Amino acid sequence: MMDFFHYVISAEQATERRNKIIEHFKRWGIEPNFFQAIMGNQLSENQLKQLTQDEGLLTKGEIGCALSHLGTYRRLLETEEKCAFIFEDDTCLTEEFIAVQPKIYHFMAEQTMPSVLLLYPIRGHKKKLLTIGRDISIMRCLAGSGAYAYVLNRQAAINLLRAQTPVKIEMDAWGIYQRMGFVDLYCLNKPVILLDKVLNDNSIIDKISDRRAIDRNNASFLKKRIVKSWYDHFTIQEKMKFYKRRISRHIKELYYDDNEK
Incomplete structure (x- = not known):
């Protein structure tokens, strides 16, 4: 039976989704380690005020x-584990993931900087760093979206908890986290975790509240x-590093591959 340290974020009351995950993971000899999803629409107004610092950017679904x-990051930090694989409950493991998972773990366990590795490719600038399978590589990347399947190490968990307590921005703001120096960001050149189309189209977050209702201009x-609030709390040394990363990012954009062009 295969085993690795992970969490599957799942609402206990969403029995169909949970049963599908159990069935799917067991095909690979894995017992899913569930983390009970927090439902934003079940939080009281007082709880929302305490747990968030939101001025209209987030829906209740995104807050949850x-x-x-x-919550999974806090659980990670309660253990001695070096990193955790995080999945949402509409994901499907693949044979390729099973094959490269040990190498992904080894890579993340060796990282001394706060690091996040998305288990799928991103649209945008990226550069090959390390081959871990016949046609699978870990890529350095400058942005990314989605949070349905990724790995993060302990230092990244600490940084993101500090930045997002209380919650201020959507969880998958990976490019912003990287610009602020909260994480070093990586992705894969091809997906080894797939989304169950039926479950993904039937998003619980969107059932709670429609993300399309957010005003894009106001969101920006x-x-x-x-970002300014985070920057204002930086020390002088952290501000210097911020501008150094900003310059470095512009240079990397010149020689990183960009599949949007």
């Missing part, structure tokens, strides 16, 4: 999503304000 992911303004 962020709190759930942050609010995100810039959040």
Whole structure:
């Protein structure tokens, strides 16, 4: 029976989704380690005020999503584990994932910097770092979206908990986290974790509240304000590192591959 340290974020009341995950993981000899999802629409107004610092950027579904992911980070830090694989409950493991999982773990366990590895490719700038399978590579990347399957190490968990307590921004703001120096970001050149299309189309987050209702222009303004708030709390040394990363990012954009072009 295969075993590795992971969490599957799942609402206990979503029995169909949970049963599918149990069935799917067991095909690979894995017992899913569930983390009870926090449902934003079940939080009281007082709880929302205590747990978030939101001015209209996030839906209640996104708030619950962020709190759930942050909850798994706290669980990780209660253990001696070096990193954790995080899955949402609409994911499907593949044979390729089973084959390269030990190498992914080894790579993440060796990272001394706060690191996050997305288990799928991103659209945007990236550069090959390490081959871990016949046609699978770990890539350095400058942005990314989605949080349905990834690995993070302890230092990344500490940084993201510090940044997102209380919750300020959507959980998958990976590019912003990287620009702020909270994480070093990696992805794969091809997906080894797939999304169950039926379950993904039937998103619980969107059932709680429609993300499309968020004003994009206002969202951009609010995100810039959040970034400024984080920056204002930096020490002088951290501010210097911020500008160094900013310059480095512009240079990397010149020679990283960009599959959006």
